[in-house]
Amino acid sequence: MPRKAQTTKKRGERSAPMCARAYQFIKQQIITNELPLGAHISDREIAERLGVSRTPVREAILLLQREGFVEVTPRRGTRILPLSLDDMGEVYDILTALETLAVGLAAARGPSARELRPLSEAVRTMEAALRADDLITWITADERFHRALLELSGNRRLTQIGLNYRDQVQRAHVVAQRLRPLPAQSVKAHARLIALIRRGEVKKARQNHHEQRVRAGAEIVAAVTRFGLKNL
Secondary structure (H helix, E strand, O other), X not given: OOHHHHHHHHHHHHHHHHHHXXXXXXXXXXXXXXXXXXXXXXXXXXHHHHOOOHHHHHHHHHHHHHOOOEEEEOXXXXXXXXXXXXXXHHHHHHHHHHHHHHHHHHHHHOOXXXXXXXXXXXXXXXXXXXXXXXXXXXXXXXXXXXXXXXXXXXXXXXXXHHHHHHHHHHHHHHHHHOOOOOOHHHHHHHHHHHHXXXXXXXXXXXXXXXXXXXXXXXXXXXXXXXXXXXEO
């Protein structure tokens, strides 16, 4: 291989992990609202903070743009994109379909007690958070439950797509949950779902989760609408 080609390849190999690091850093900042919607971000400042060059940061920003997290405009920089109510409704529709499919696949294949443990632990944490009126702990445990549910499907592509959509809506979900009381009904539905999956009741498990997803999505959108918010 010519020396120039070897050098280019080595640079690409070195850049890949730095790009992944920058991607995860920026994405986490967006999801947790450390970078609020509408904010402009500087690839130079992020590169300095991470101790990397600007190239992997720019590559990470382009990935995030393709996923709908940011908008890159020539001469104006990079802006964190808001999530409108319409956007949120579309993502909830997709997640409802994906998670309902995941539930059916999980119930059909009969997961072991060990595989179901992340779901059970998340529900126990949510129950404790309800008693303590601890919103942040509840939201974190609920997110773990839904992510574990996707992984329990056994379908790698379904899981990857579902987790990406959960990332997109997580920031808005945190804001929206603050606008309504902690939903005890959701915790009960989650507990019922685990029992249905354990027993292999595919149809009932799918119906249980679909109804819970539709109800929760409608309640969140209603809460946001009452407060007059148009973007999250």
